[in-house]
Amino acid sequence: MDVRKLVAKELTAWVRKESDLKGFELVKDFVLDHQNFGDSGLMTPTFKLKRNEAKKYYLDKLQAMYSGVSSVNV
Structure with missing residues (x-):
């Protein structure tokens, strides 16, 4: 599995569990450097x-x- 996709999946799951954010408030894309x-x-x-x-x-x-262009689909 792609590292970015794995990080995005884990980040999204953690943020949704720990916060009460709406969908538009979630991280949509990021860069790992x-x-x-x-x-x-x-x-x-x-x-x-x-x-x-x-x-x-x-x-x-x-x-x-x-x-x-670089979107990560979770």
Whole structure:
């Protein structure tokens, strides 16, 4: 089974069990990245996210998620 599908299934089951969220409030898509922010240069020395750099780094993945290309069907 695909790791993203497994994580999505477990996340959805856990959120529905632990919360009273509506369907539109649930996570629809996400990206699993093997690099942490510190290794990719997306964190400051004080462990704050460099938002502009993070946006540039993940822009193609964000656009794919919003266009529905990378959707995970649970």
